[in-house]
Amino acid sequence: MALVLLFTALLLDGAATSANGRMGLTFRKTIHQAEFGIDGFACGDGPNVCDPYTGDTDCSRKLPVLCKRIDSSPRPAYVIITRNPSLNGGWLMGHVATTVPVQGSQFKNLRDVDLFCKGSFGVGWVTAAFHDGRLIPGMNNTRYSGKEWTNYGLTSTYKQGAWSFWAYVSAYNNTRHATTKIEPFTVMYDRHCQLSFDLQQTPTSIVQPCEYVKQLHQYISQANQMAQQNIEQQQQGAKSRYNQNKRNPSYDVVDYVCVARVGMRPKLASKNDGPYKITQKRGQLSYIVQDSRNLSDVKQVHVQRLRPYCQLQ
Numbered sequence: 001m002a003l004v005l006l007f008t009a010l011l012l013d014g015a016a017t018s019a020n021g022r023m024g025l026t027f028r029k030t031i032h033q034a035e036f037g038i039d040g041f042a043c044g045d046g047p048n049v050c051d052p053y054t055g056d057t058d059c060s061r062k063l064p065v066l067c068k069r070i071d072s073s074p075r076p077a078y079v080i081i082t083r084n085p086s087l088n089g090g091w092l093m094g095h096v097a098t099t100v101p102v103q104g105s106q107f108k109n110l111r112d113v114d115l116f117c118k119g120s121f122g123v124g125w126v127t128a129a130f131h132d133g134r135l136i137p138g139m140n141n142t143r144y145s146g147k148e149w150t151n152y153g154l155t156s157t158y159k160q161g162a163w164s165f166w167a168y169v170s171a172y173n174n175t176r177h178a179t180t181k182i183e184p185f186t187v188m189y190d191r192h193c194q195l196s197f198d199l200q201q202t203p204t205s206i207v208q209p210c211e212y213v214k215q216l217h218q219y220i221s222q223a224n225q226m227a228q229q230n231i232e233q234q235q236q237g238a239k240s241r242y243n244q245n246k247r248n249p250s251y252d253v254v255d256y257v258c259v260a261r262v263g264m265r266p267k268l269a270s271k272n273d274g275p276y277k278i279t280q281k282r283g284q285l286s287y288i289v290q291d292s293r294n295l296s297d298v299k300q301v302h303v304q305r306l307r308p309y310c311q312l313q
């Protein structure tokens, strides 16, 4: 995915006063990883002028606010390669979103901006800040995922202070679906999802509206067909994998069987109860069984729970 060189969000964290008024810090989306549905956000990378000490952008300029929701999302297994791992590539442990463009100067303080995020996206959303990336020692050039990272960040000992971070953005619609192999958004709209971080692409061809509608319908029906085919393919695969190990047993009345226990059981306890005697067959898949040692224990069980007598383990 190409770099997107765009100033995105106005972070009032560390805003300072300049001759013209207040100055804010800008962050930008630098990279997208479709594999994980995550985006990288950075300050001061490449041509982006970024000044966390005095601010770099006049607050009267209209920009989207970068909001975050920390929901302890586990860190996906992206690789971190960085000159200075204490400065780069941290994990936000959550999602980000951008608001409509606003002037930073319309807010009195950070609390106001937090309320603006909450108003835009709901409870739990607050302003993203410069040092939100969470660092784990030794995370340079690593491919980790899972709980150890999430839990690390939840304790108070993680190190904050990255100058950039990764986060989930609109992960569902914007990410290639594993089964249909198409981004859900693209199936609906015949184009890639443009977030407010992204540079708006200039259209290269102009079509008449009715022509466009025709093309759109054509594309959407093709995309649906393709998605449908991919789903069927996946289903066939799942079916044959499932059937590979499927037994198709059948029992007769008076056979002795064991009945698999369901639910939690102590670690070393037997997996099956029994022996039971089959007293009645109900349709193809259901049997009435009676405990041979306790004649008042009679129950109806599905064939999948039955084992020939007796593989007690």
Ligand SMILES: *[C@@H]1O[C@H](CO)[C@@H](O)[C@H](O)[C@H]1NC(C)=O
Pocket (backbone or CB within 6 Å): 081, 082, 083, 084, 085, 140, 141
């Ligand atoms: C981080 O990894 C890169 C690439 O392997 C390496 O060039 C750099 O020296 C590493 N930095 C540290 C502090 O280990």
Ligand SMILES: *[C@@H]1O[C@H](CO)[C@@H](O)[C@H](O)[C@H]1NC(C)=O
Pocket (backbone or CB within 6 Å): 170, 172, 173, 185, 188
């Ligand atoms: C995905 O896109 C659809 C259509 O625009 C929208 O209704 C839905 O809320 C989106 N889902 C997410 C998780 O963003």
Ligand SMILES: *[C@@H]1O[C@H](CO)[C@@H](O)[C@H](O)[C@H]1NC(C)=O
Pocket (backbone or CB within 6 Å): 294, 296, 297, 298
């Ligand atoms: C026999 O089975 C019945 C029904 O499951 C049960 O209530 C009863 O406790 C069992 N008796 C013994 C001695 O295990």
